[in-house]
Amino acid sequence: xxxxxxxxxxxxxxxxxxxxxxxxxxxxxxxxxxxxxxxxxxxxxxxxxxxxxxxxxxxxxxxxxxxxxxxxxxxxxxxxxxxxxxxxxxxxxxxxxxxxxxxxxxxxxxxxxxxxxxxxxxxxxxxxxxxxxxxxxxxxxxxxxxxxxxxxxxxxxxxxxxxxxxxxxxxxxxxxxxxxxxxxxxxxxxxxxxxxxxxxxxxxxxxxxxxxxxxxxxxxxxxxxxxxxxxxxxxxxxxxxxxxxxxxxxxxxxxxxxxxxxxxxxxxxxxxxxxxxxxxxxxxxxxxxxxxxxxxxxxxxxxxxxxxxxxxxxxxxxxxxxxxxxxxxxxxxxxxxxxxxxxxxxxxxxxxxxxxxxxxxxxxxxxxxxxxxxxxxxxxxxxxxxxxxxxxxxxxxxxxxxxxxxxxxxxxxxxxxxxxxxxxxxxxxxxxxxxxxxxxxxxxxxxxxxxxxxxxxxxxxxxxxxxxxxxxxxxxxxxxxxxxxxxxxxxxxxxxxxxxxxxxxxxxxxxxxxxxxxxxxxxxxxxxxxxxxxxxxxxxxxxxxxxxxxxxxxxxxxxxxxxxxxxxxxxxxxxxxxxxxxxxxxxxxxxxxxxxxxxxxxxxxxxxxxxxxxxxxxxxxxxxxxxxxxxxxxxxxxxxxxxxxxxxxxxxxxxxxxxxxxxxxxxxxxxxxxxxxxxxxxxxxxxxxxxxxxxxxxxxxxxxxxxxxxxxxxxxxxxxxxxxxxxxxxxxxxxxxxxxxxxxxxxxxxxxxxxxxxxxxxxxxxxxxxxxxxxxxxxxxxxxxxxxxxx
Amino acid sequence: xxxxxxxxxxxxxxxxxxxxxxxxxxxxxxxxxxxxxxxxxxxxxxxxxxxxxxxxxxxxxxxxxxxxxxxxxxxxxxxxxxxxxxxxxxxxxxxxxxxxxxxxxxxxxxxxxxxxxxxxxxxxxxxxxxxxxxxxxxxxxxxxxxxxxxxxxxxxxxxxxxxxxxxxxxxxxxxxxx
Numbered sequence: 001x002x003x004x005x006x007x008x009x010x011x012x013x014x015x016x017x018x019x020x021x022x023x024x025x026x027x028x029x030x031x032x033x034x035x036x037x038x039x040x041x042x043x044x045x046x047x048x049x050x051x052x053x054x055x056x057x058x059x060x061x062x063x064x065x066x067x068x069x070x071x072x073x074x075x076x077x078x079x080x081x082x083x084x085x086x087x088x089x090x091x092x093x094x095x096x097x098x099x100x101x102x103x104x105x106x107x108x109x110x111x112x113x114x115x116x117x118x119x120x121x122x123x124x125x126x127x128x129x130x131x132x133x134x135x136x137x138x139x140x141x142x143x144x145x146x147x148x149x150x151x152x153x154x155x156x157x158x159x160x161x162x163x164x165x166x167x168x169x170x171x172x173x174x175x176x177x178x179x180x181x182x183x184x185x186x187x188x189x190x191x192x193x194x195x196x197x198x199x200x201x202x203x204x205x206x207x208x209x210x211x212x213x214x215x216x217x218x219x220x221x222x223x224x225x226x227x228x229x230x231x232x233x234x235x236x237x238x239x240x241x242x243x244x245x246x247x248x249x250x251x252x253x254x255x256x257x258x259x260x261x262x263x264x265x266x267x268x269x270x271x272x273x274x275x276x277x278x279x280x281x282x283x284x285x286x287x288x289x290x291x292x293x294x295x296x297x298x299x300x301x302x303x304x305x306x307x308x309x310x311x312x313x314x315x316x317x318x319x320x321x322x323x324x325x326x327x328x329x330x331x332x333x334x335x336x337x338x339x340x341x342x343x344x345x346x347x348x349x350x351x352x353x354x355x356x357x358x359x360x361x362x363x364x365x366x367x368x369x370x371x372x373x374x375x376x377x378x379x380x381x382x383x384x385x386x387x388x389x390x391x392x393x394x395x396x397x398x399x400x401x402x403x404x405x406x407x408x409x410x411x412x413x414x415x416x417x418x419x420x421x422x423x424x425x426x427x428x429x430x431x432x433x434x435x436x437x438x439x440x441x442x443x444x445x446x447x448x449x450x451x452x453x454x455x456x457x458x459x460x461x462x463x464x465x466x467x468x469x470x471x472x473x474x475x476x477x478x479x480x481x482x483x484x485x486x487x488x489x490x491x492x493x494x495x496x497x498x499x500x501x502x503x504x505x506x507x508x509x510x511x512x513x514x515x516x517x518x519x520x521x522x523x524x525x526x527x528x529x530x531x532x533x534x535x536x537x538x539x540x541x542x543x544x545x546x547x548x549x550x551x552x553x554x555x556x557x558x559x560x561x562x563x564x565x566x567x568x569x570x571x572x573x574x575x576x577x578x579x580x581x582x583x584x585x586x587x588x589x590x591x592x593x594x595x596x597x598x599x600x601x602x603x604x605x606x607x608x609x610x611x612x613x614x615x616x617x618x619x620x621x622x623x624x625x626x627x628x629x630x631x632x633x634x635x636x637x638x639x640x641x642x643x644x645x646x647x648x649x650x651x652x653x654x655x656x657x658x659x660x661x662x663x664x665x666x667x668x669x670x671x672x673x674x675x676x677x678x679x680x681x682x683x684x685x686x687x688x689x690x691x692x693x694x695x696x697x698x699x700x701x702x703x704x705x706x707x708x709x710x711x712x713x714x715x716x717x718x719x720x721x722x723x724x725x726x727x728x729x730x731x732x733x734x735x736x737x738x739x740x741x742x743x744x745x746x747x748x749x750x751x752x753x754x755x756x757x758x759x760x761x762x763x764x765x766x767x768x769x770x771x772x773x774x775x776x777x778x779x780x781x782x783x784x785x786x787x788x789x790x791x
Numbered sequence: 792x793x794x795x796x797x798x799x800x801x802x803x804x805x806x807x808x809x810x811x812x813x814x815x816x817x818x819x820x821x822x823x824x825x826x827x828x829x830x831x832x833x834x835x836x837x838x839x840x841x842x843x844x845x846x847x848x849x850x851x852x853x854x855x856x857x858x859x860x861x862x863x864x865x866x867x868x869x870x871x872x873x874x875x876x877x878x879x880x881x882x883x884x885x886x887x888x889x890x891x892x893x894x895x896x897x898x899x900x901x902x903x904x905x906x907x908x909x910x911x912x913x914x915x916x917x918x919x920x921x922x923x924x925x926x927x928x929x930x931x932x933x934x935x936x937x938x939x940x941x942x943x944x945x946x947x948x949x950x951x952x953x954x955x956x957x958x959x960x961x962x963x964x965x966x967x968x969x
Contacts, residue, residue: 044877044906109906129874287910697913699903705910 006519010672015510024251027205028283030220035279036065039124041114041131043106046140046363046700050104058130063123065276068115070103079262080236083334084477088168096156098327100264107155107326108363109702110291115268117276140363140700144321147360155326155361164324164359169341170415171352179315179352183306187389192776193377195298195694198370202253203284208269216244221266223249224259224503225543230535232262238271249533252505257369258293260545261330290705295694296370298323303381305389313350313404320357325366332368338476339374345413346382347424347460347638348404353414363700371684371749375463383459383754388773398458402428417464419636426730430662431640434725453647455763461751465743466551466635483630484553485539488560490623492609494602496528501541502553503533508673515669520561522587523601539626547743551635558738559627571604574615635734635742639663641751647763652785654690654760658723666733666742674744678726681748687713689756693778792917794900794924801893801936804862810935820930822923831856843919844912848876863887877906900924
């Protein structure tokens with residue numbers, strides 16, 4: 001019988017009650033007395049010199065409090081990048097200035113030129129129309145290939161060119177070249193990983209508040225990591241010491257990575273709150289979100305796979321151009337390098353793996369981590385080229401993968417990471433079973449009767465999650481530690497508040513974290529609440545991204561709870577007149593081993609706060625413990641995915657008929673939430689594969705800035721639930737964290753795009769279109785039709 | 792975006808040339824034009840109200856005339872700023888050639904849009920620009936030669952003649968110059 005509480009149970013998400021009844025408290029729900037509103041005047045050209053900004057007419061308009069331009073931010077820090085990548089020549093990456101408001105130049109459509117603070121949003125918008133800005137337009141740098149050509153227009157005049165870094169990683173060139181020279185077969189593909197916009201349901205919002213009484217600031221903001229924002233903005237942008245700055249990220253309606261980063265608008269609101277002596281609020285419109293939220297992906301890659309005569313993988317070599325956009329967003333530099341290159345071995349024992357990445361500045365919105373961040377790009381390349389190799393060699397794509405699986409753990413890859421555990425054969429076999437691979441031929445025949453082409457796509461994936469060991473990432477250039485922290489505060493009557501550094505913006509922490517503590521203490525989950533998202537309440541934790549919350553912050557919570565148990569046992573031992581080493585905790589009762597003497601959880605907690613009968617000479621009153629946890633390694637969730645598509649040969653339209661994922665997430669605390677995470681991740685992956693594309697024209701104009709032109713996946717793009725099977729029964733527990741968990745938040749978005757494309761190519765081949773080796777995402781009807789018709 | 796077209800106007804090149812240089816004519820011919828001031832030498836200041844898909848805006852802009860070879864050819868270029876709606880800019884190379892029955896007017900137009908117009912209107916902007924150009928040259932043809940002939944050639948509804956009541960057959964520009 002499945003468990004009904006604690007670890008392994010699936011209680012419904014407690015946070016959903018408030019979300020579904022309109023009782024959530026999002027940043028835009030927060031209004032501070034006397035607040036003013038800011039509207040940003042944004043560039044509508046991609047690249048140009050600002051020759052004049054005249055705010056005089058606007059300043060006198062009704063309701064205007066103050067108008068800010070770049071000049072007001074001279075002497076204020078720029079937005080920092082949190083990760084320094086060192087290039088293949090040992091040189092640091094190029095880090096151009098990223099001012100809060102444009103200074104001298106605009107570098108992408110949406111770059112903020114001026115900010116109007118007014119009594120109302122309408123007045124701010126109206127006044128912004130009266131600001132006169134003259135921009136001498138410069139040629140826009142859009143295409144990465146052209147951006148790197150000699151003599152190309154420079155996005156940043158103070159740099160030599162548009163190259164941020166030229167990075168090489170993994171096996172040395174001589175060994176890699178030798179592997180390719182000895183190969184019996186080499187498969188090469190050129191691929192685009194399409195630029196995406198994260199589109200969380202809640203757009204970004206910031207409210208800055210300044211108190212003259214205490215000379216301190218509060219920023220309410222839509223963030224996945226309030227402590228990171230406090231540190232970056234306080235220390236590097238505005239020079240506010242941490243004890244004078246509180247950052248609150250209340251309910252946040254989805255992040256997907258794009259709310260990790262420190263943005264100009266939140267720094268502006270904090271700065272302006274003092275400058276105007278009024279709280280200042282900004283709420284992004286959806287149009288603004290498209291041109292100011294960091295975008296995702298946007299890689300162009302050539303990948304080569306070398307195989308020996310027995311079809312063993314002997315070498316992988318990649319050459320990628322990664323778009324940084326106009327400025328370096330907070331973690332942008334790490335995405336195409338350490339979050340991407342380290343996964344290029346995939347699930348395979350390829351001995352030589354070399355990754356080459358050029359990061360390029362262009363006149364586009366900055367690009368940074370988006371659900372999966374680098375790992376989807378790695379998976380897509382590798383699993384597409386393997387599929388193509390299988391086709392060229394005429395071998396079964398499942399067998400080819402299976403033959404090359406890593407089977408011994410721990411396994412040190414040629415790209416720096418060590419997989420602690422895994423069982424790729426198990427997830428592959430589970431996928432085959434759930435997909436009913438033997439039945440595919442019959443399903444294809446059924447589709448063909450209807451005049452449709454049916455394709456089967458399979459692939460594997462691996463990701464590095466539970467980000468990250470601080471000493472390792474420090475060596476790799478991270479300017480932050482990536483531990484996390486939790487404080488377990490037990491109250492007098494036994495209820496518990498757990499203050500966590502992780503931030504929940506859809507993940508379900510408020511439900512899952514109490515399951516763990518309740519299991520450890522043997523008390524009811526309803527006695528435990530999670531507190532997150534407020535730097536004045538929680539310990540210094542690094543927030544939520546990279547599928548790290550349970551693996552890292554959850555581990556800190558386990559450690560803190562262990563300290564609670566140790567202290568509580570001392571108190572119980574005192575109450576029971578026994579040695580604390582003889583005390584056992586079970587089902588919320590402390591008992592002396594081998595006796596019927598016991599004392600309840602609530603009696604112990606009350607004694608801690610009403611210490612009348614208490615070992616005061618040995619331990620302090622109270623029951624509150626904090627732990628910081630720094631992981632020893634990444635975690636390595638992995639799995640095998642499959643999907644079946646139907647392609648309409650008349651129109652090129654692709655329909656996903658069936659999708660199966662077999663994931664290994666290690667131990668699972670709440671299976672329902674894990675399944676929900678994977679369902680959502682695959683939906684986003686299907687969105688990338690079939691629908692979503694952020695398009696710029698050659699002048700750097702953003703063409704897809706509304707839902708008329710940016711196609712989000714809808715319910716009818718996703719297979720019916722009966723054919724949308726997510727499985728996590730293969731479990732090899734993580735060997736180095738106390739919960740044995742690996743993380744599940746990104747897997748679906750990492751594993752699914754190549755599955756869909758592999759299936760489409762398979763369908764086209766079944767229809768005789770054997771000349772098609774690849775179609776770039778999104779695999780839209782027009783692209784499929786063009787490929788089928790040789791265009 | 793690039794567009795080109797030709798049409799024959801039943802008037803001599805000198806008359807067509809004069810019409811192109813006349814701000815009053817241009818005002819009447821540019822669809823949605825509210826104001827047009829200036830001269831061929833200094834350029835024209837224009838205010839145009841237009842709706843492109845979901846975006847309606849007042850564009851203020853400056854048009855300059857260059858490469859002028861009287862009665863033969865010229866280049867018009869300009870940029871209109873629509874505030875929050877973005878901008879539109881472009882140029883038109885216009886050549887005139889005397890043909891049987893009047894003047895053949897040929898134009899090559901290059902146009903660009905930016906900001907919200909590009910973000911929200913990119914799918915419809917080509918069709919919109921083509922319609923604008925058609926309307927302009929139809930209006931222009933009417934202004935020079937009178938509405939009857941052009942109406943027959945033009946798409947239905949694309950035309951708004953400013954002809955005074957009672958003399959609909961004669962273009963108002965023709966009235967002015969004859």
